[in-house]
Amino acid sequence: MVIQYKCPECGADMVFDSATGGLHCQSCGHKEQIEGYQKEYEPYQQQFHSAIFEDEDARQYQCKNCGAVLFTEKHTSAVICSFCGSPMILGDRLSGSYAPTKIIPFSISKEEAEKAFHKWCKKLKFSPKEFTEGSRIKEITGIYVPFWLYHLRGQGEAHLHCIRTHVFSRGDEEITETSHFDVYRQVDLALKDIPADASEKMADHLMDSLEPFDYSAMKEFQTPYLSGFLSEKYSFTDKEMLPRVTKRANEFMDEFIRSTVQGYDSITFENRDYHIGQLSSEYALFPVWMVYYDYNDAEYTFAMNGQTGKLAGDPPRSIPKIATSIGLLTLLIFMLCRIITIISGGPLL
Ligand SMILES: [Zn+2]
């Protein structure tokens, strides 16, 4: 099933507009709110049953705008027709067990994302000049990435070894007194909305680096939000992703316990025993701009949080620039040492 949103005024394609949070006609400028849109404009929402070919890994859909046949990967749930540019939402990959419950819509437009990327590049101190000042963005794509949001309960206990030192003088002597404490904590925590990206395609470290997302802007899922963007459906179920999120939950438990133990000079976990249980999970789509950049015959991939603009990725490093910085730093340290020696009455040379 292909869904294409047509303008009720002129019949052209409508796409999601990050500035207004609604649908926008690219041809006549007509605007539509998304809340309540589904019911009122159902006749203008064109749905076609047109999966014309399918197998395990791929499926073909026909664009009703231009008639072209599009080949899609098995996890794709929204695309843009590569022939006429018309947004196509693949409804059969967004229904049943694949129906998302929540979405954070894009709040950064493509132009804003491009500008922010160039600004970020200019600030990179250790990257080659041709990279930071160049403009070789090969492609910039807005994609809704599938995430599982877990509600977990973390129960457990931990023993910590804490040390407090106290230095004081008695007569001519300086005395250091070290006290050791055995600290015990028992916790029962509700961990809400712990995210884990559920797409096989997206690198986990890249997606983790985009956090945090602002959940206050999260909406009930509706298909018009996807119009004009790419979207993926999850490739791993919430059960399959649980071990990864449990690892993160353990880290949260540590962090929380640590925050309750204060007033010591050193804190070490002696042992811990946690039990993480899944209460529920929600399937949500989060906005990400993927930036593909050509440099030195290689392609570099960066990801940008489509809501906050936070960027992640590894830019190329310039060895001469790093060497110059290390050289300058060494020189500075050497000069400082000389100055201190001279001030303290040392030899001039
Ligand atoms: Zn229009």
Ligand SMILES: [Zn+2]
């Ligand atoms: Zn088309």
